[in-house]
Amino acid sequence: MDVQKILSAVACVFVLAACSKxxxxxxxxxxxxxxxxxxxxxxxxxxxxxxxxxxxxxxxxxxxxxxxxxxxxxxxxxxxxxxxxxxxxxLQTSNEVRTTAFTDSWGQERIGAPSVWSQGIYGQGVKVAVVDAYVDVSHPQLLPRIAVNAGEIPNNGKDDDGNGLIDDYYGASFVSQPGSNQTPSSHGSHVAGIIAADSRYGSVEGVAPQAQIIPAQFISNDGGGSLGDAVLALQYSAKRGAKVINASWGGAPCVASLRNAFSELQRQGILVVVAAGNDGRDVDVYPEFPASFNMSNQITVAAASVSDFMTSWSNRGFNLVHVAAPGERILSTVPGNSIAYMEGTSMAAPFVSGTAALLWSAKPEATASQIKEAILRSVDVEAGHEFKVNTRGRINVEKALTTLRQLVP
Ligand SMILES: [Ca+2]
Ligand SMILES: [Ca+2]
Structure with a gap:
């Protein structure tokens, strides 16, 4: 073997990428x-x-x-x-029952949010991306909470900040399927309201009523979307500075690209909150994606009922679903300056996203792992009706704040 060949063999050992086929x-x-x-x-x-x-x-x-x-x-x-x-x-859609304006914040009260608000903690300074269907940014309870892209001038037909997206002032749409319905959606608007509806301008109390929402839309109003559009919406959320991404959707097929996208978010220190799904199934046995990814920066959420039991339709799993959160008879914002009750794990996940925003506004220096640990270690577990999730319990933000203060003195 001459010197040339020896050198190239050594190079292959140490620079695998260059020599792998x-x-x-x-x-x-x-x-x-x-x-x-x-x-x-x-x-x-x-x-x-x-x-x-x-x-x-x-x-x-x-x-x-x-x-x-x-x-x-x-x-x-x-x-x-x-x-x-x-x-x-x-994607699955949820039932919607419109109602007249009155307050019903059973979920916010159940998880102890009012106690956190009374300490002056409202999610201020924390951006939460709603990667979902279209958010009605004109809703009076949502408009003040939208994280505008300051480098972009709205409605001038130009990409002013040079990020490749024209007029992405209130957020961006990645809906590319031909013929898709791109009008504001109840699903996206309801999810956004649970996280951050501004309680000064209506009867819905967002869990983190001073957090900021980044609408990153890839689902059309009839529930259709594409995997590639989802990946682009997740990437956009990260570039816009989201600390938390709410993903109230699932069932995505051929998951390699989606898993790779989640890995990038993990590398960037972003927490992703995922709905477990509404099939009444054990996702440990019948995986749903992204619910079953179990990434270290991921919290997968089942839906709890008003009586604090697992809802019959919520997906569950002692390994891959982490916590339960309120998901039945949830009042939040919908298009047309309206409010409505909806239900689903799509509604449970944003309770956790709002909780993460509250915690991060109290301890901005915390890592995604610390926020996740604080939430998982602080659930309420009721003897006799434990939830079929990894922690056995339903989230409690008041207790999670105490835990986080121990983790991040
Ligand atoms: Ca732009
Ligand atoms: Ca523009």
Whole structure:
């Protein structure tokens, strides 16, 4: 063996990336597997989710996978980490019962939020992204709580801050499915209101009524979305400075890109709160994604009833679901300057997101791991009706604040 060969062998040991056989096939493992039983959800055969070596994501189009491999992947192979087909996903919608204006804050009271508010802690200074369907930013209880993008001038048809998105002043839409309904949605608006409805301007009391909402929308008003749009919305939320991301959706198929997106959020110290789902199933046995990812920066949430039992329809799991939170008969904001009752784990997750915002406003220096630990260690566990979740309990923000003050003196 001559010197040249020895050197190159050594280089292969120490610089694996340079010598591993990276190819168009290795970065795009789903290529040619359109009908794989592991993948649910219809592949969009001309749209692709690309993760670059710096961790960022884009979505790209081409006539088909073969052309994409030849004209896009191969010329840029060194810079590409992973490629997936984009996929259509249909999200669960919740029942909605409109009501006249009165106050019903049983959930906020059950988790001890008024006691935290009385200490002057309202979630101020904390941004929470609502990665969901369209939020009605004109609702009087939501408008003052939207985190505007100060570098962007609204409604001038230009991308003033150069982030690639035109007029993303109140947030951004990544809804790309043809024919999708892009009007304000009850689901997105209700979730946003549970987190941060401004109680000075109406009867809904957000859990963190001075937190700021970043609307990052990828679900159309009829519940349709795509995996690639979800990944872009998550990435946008991080770039806009979200500390917490609320993900009240699930069932996403072919999860590699979504898991990679969650890993990036983990690396950036962002807490992601995920609804467990409404199928009445054990997600330890029947995984739902992203509910079952169990990332270290993730809290997956089941729905508790008014009587503080697990609702019959909530997903559960002693391993992969972490806590329960109020999810039945929840009053919050909906489009048209209205309020409505809705139910679902979609409503339970934002109670946890609001809780995280309250905790972070009390201890801005806390890490995502510390916020998660404080919430998980402080649940209320009722003997005789423990929740089928990892902690056995329902969240309590008053106790979590005490725990966090011990963790972060
Ligand atoms: Ca912009
Ligand atoms: Ca603009």
């Amino acid at each position: 990276k190819s168009a096939e290795s970065v795009f493992p789903e290529n040619g597997a359109l009908d794989s039983s592991a993948c649910r959800g219809q592949a969009i055969e001309n749209k692709f989710i690309v993760q670059w070596e710096d961790g960022s994501f884009t979505t790209e189009t081409a006539a088909n996978a073969d052309e994409f491999k030849e004209t896009f992947i191969k010329p840029q192979l060194d810079n590409i980490r992973h490629v997936d087909y984009d996929r259509v996903i249909q």
